[in-house]
Amino acid sequence: MKRPNNLFLILHLFLLLHFTSCKENIEYVNTLSGSEALNDGNKYITEVMIHDIFSPPVASRIYAYPNIAAYEIAVMADPKYKSLMGQLNGFEPTDFDIPDEIHFPLASITAFYEVGLQLVFSEDKLIEKRDLIYSDIKKKGIPDQTYNNSIKLGKAVADHVMAYAKKDNYHQSRSFEKHTIRKEEGTWQPTPPIYMEGIEPHWRTIRPFFLDSAAQFKSVPPTTFSKEKNSPFYNEALEVFNITNNLTKEQTDIAMFWDCNPYKMNVKGHVMFAEKKITPGGHWMGIASIAAKASNLDWKNTAEAMAFTGLAIMDGFIACWDEKYRSVLIRPETYINQHIDEDWLPLLQTPPFPEYTSGHSVISTAASKALTHLFGEPFHIVDSTETAYGLPVREFSSFKSAAAEAAISRLYGGIHYMPAIIHGQTKGAKVGDLLISKVKTRNDNLAEK
Structure with a gap:
C-alpha cells in the first residue's frame, strides 16, 4: 500500500479546513434560507392580509405573484425546473444576469418579499419580517458580494413579475362601478348583519394565468327561481333549512373549520365588533405549506408547490366570480327568511356576494x-391552518377528501344550496385539470417526479 505523498496530505488538510469553515453556510442553505423561509413568508403575508382585510379574490392575487417570483429563482438554480415565463398568459420571457457568486435561496426570498411588499397595505409589518431573515443570513457569515448579488437578482426578478402583475387589469378595476342591486325576485340582496355591498363584481375582468377566459368553464345555469312550495328551488332552500336545524357536532365542526371569513361582524346588543380570519385561498396555501414541510421538501420544491397552488387558486376565483355576477343568485338566508322562516339564521355569516x-x-x-x-395520493394531511383562530386540527387522507369536506361545509354552514356546491366542484376540477395539462413546472428530460 502506497503512503500518501505530502501534496496529498496538504490538499486533504485544505479541504477539511475549507468545509469546516463553511459549515454555517451549508447549514443555513439547508434550513432557514430555503423552504422554511418561503413557508414563513407565506405565513407572514397571510398575517398582513388578515390585518389589512383583503377579500378572498384579492387575497388570491397577493399569494400568486410573490410565489411566482420565488419560483422563477428556483428555475435559475436548477435546470430541471421550467420557467412560467412564456407559459402564463402575458408573462413574457426575459434574460437575467446571474453572477457566479450567488445564493439562490436568498435571491428567492428577496423576490418573494419585494413583490409582496407592493401588494399589501401594511408594508412595515412585512418589512419587519423580511429584515429579520436578512439579519439571520448575515449572522451566518454569507460573503458581502454574494449577499449583494443575491439581493440584486431577487429584485430584478421581482421587477419583472410586478411589471407583469400591473397589466392584469386589477388597478383599472378599482375604478369600475359598484354592483347595482337588482329588484327582480330571486336575485342577490345584501345580507345581515351589516348588509355589505357585493365585493369584486368585476373580478371576471382580471387577466387569468392559464384560463383562456373567465368564462372558459361556464357553469350550467342555477335552478330556476321559484317561491312556490315543492318547486325544485324551494326544495333546495328547504334542504338547507332542515340540515342546519339538525346539525350534528361533526357537521358543525366541519362548517366552522372551513368558515374562512376574512371579516365576520359580530353583533351583541348595540355593540358590533369584527373578527378577522384567514381567507379560503389562505387556508389552501397553508395546506400546501403543511404538505411541503411534511414531505421535507427543499426550497426549490417548496417554491414550486406554493406557486402551482397559487395559480390554481387565482384562476379558480376568476372562474367562480364570473358565474357569481352572471347568475346573481339569491342567498339561502334571504330566501328562507322571506319564504320559509323569517327568524332563521345560518350557522355561518353569509359572505357579501x-x-x-x-x-x-x-x-x-x-x-x-x-x-x-x-x-x-393518498397523502396524509394534518391540517393545522385554523389553530391560530381557536379551532382544532383536522386530518385527511388526501387533498381530494379535504376539498370535498370544504365544499360540503358550505351546506352545513347554511350559506349555499347543493347545486352551487356540486357545480362548483365541477368547475374547480376543470380549472385544476387545465392547469396540470397546460402549465409545466418540470423539463420533461430532466424531471424527477
Whole structure:
C-alpha cells in the first residue's frame, strides 16, 4: 500500500479546513434560507392580509405573484425546473444576469418579499419580517458580494413579475362601478348583519394565468327561481333549512373549520365588533405549506408547490366570480327568511356576494388537483391552518377528501344550496385539470417526479 505523498496530505488538510469553515453556510442553505423561509413568508403575508382585510379574490392575487417570483429563482438554480415565463398568459420571457457568486435561496426570498411588499397595505409589518431573515443570513457569515448579488437578482426578478402583475387589469378595476342591486325576485340582496355591498363584481375582468377566459368553464345555469312550495328551488332552500336545524357536532365542526371569513361582524346588543380570519385561498396555501414541510421538501420544491397552488387558486376565483355576477343568485338566508322562516339564521355569516357557484367548492377542488399532481395520493394531511383562530386540527387522507369536506361545509354552514356546491366542484376540477395539462413546472428530460 502506497503512503500518501505530502501534496496529498496538504490538499486533504485544505479541504477539511475549507468545509469546516463553511459549515454555517451549508447549514443555513439547508434550513432557514430555503423552504422554511418561503413557508414563513407565506405565513407572514397571510398575517398582513388578515390585518389589512383583503377579500378572498384579492387575497388570491397577493399569494400568486410573490410565489411566482420565488419560483422563477428556483428555475435559475436548477435546470430541471421550467420557467412560467412564456407559459402564463402575458408573462413574457426575459434574460437575467446571474453572477457566479450567488445564493439562490436568498435571491428567492428577496423576490418573494419585494413583490409582496407592493401588494399589501401594511408594508412595515412585512418589512419587519423580511429584515429579520436578512439579519439571520448575515449572522451566518454569507460573503458581502454574494449577499449583494443575491439581493440584486431577487429584485430584478421581482421587477419583472410586478411589471407583469400591473397589466392584469386589477388597478383599472378599482375604478369600475359598484354592483347595482337588482329588484327582480330571486336575485342577490345584501345580507345581515351589516348588509355589505357585493365585493369584486368585476373580478371576471382580471387577466387569468392559464384560463383562456373567465368564462372558459361556464357553469350550467342555477335552478330556476321559484317561491312556490315543492318547486325544485324551494326544495333546495328547504334542504338547507332542515340540515342546519339538525346539525350534528361533526357537521358543525366541519362548517366552522372551513368558515374562512376574512371579516365576520359580530353583533351583541348595540355593540358590533369584527373578527378577522384567514381567507379560503389562505387556508389552501397553508395546506400546501403543511404538505411541503411534511414531505421535507427543499426550497426549490417548496417554491414550486406554493406557486402551482397559487395559480390554481387565482384562476379558480376568476372562474367562480364570473358565474357569481352572471347568475346573481339569491342567498339561502334571504330566501328562507322571506319564504320559509323569517327568524332563521345560518350557522355561518353569509359572505357579501352572490350565491352561485360556491367559491370554496371551486378553489378547494382546483387546489386539491394541483397538490395531488405534485404530492400524489393518498397523502396524509394534518391540517393545522385554523389553530391560530381557536379551532382544532383536522386530518385527511388526501387533498381530494379535504376539498370535498370544504365544499360540503358550505351546506352545513347554511350559506349555499347543493347545486352551487356540486357545480362548483365541477368547475374547480376543470380549472385544476387545465392547469396540470397546460402549465409545466418540470423539463420533461430532466424531471424527477
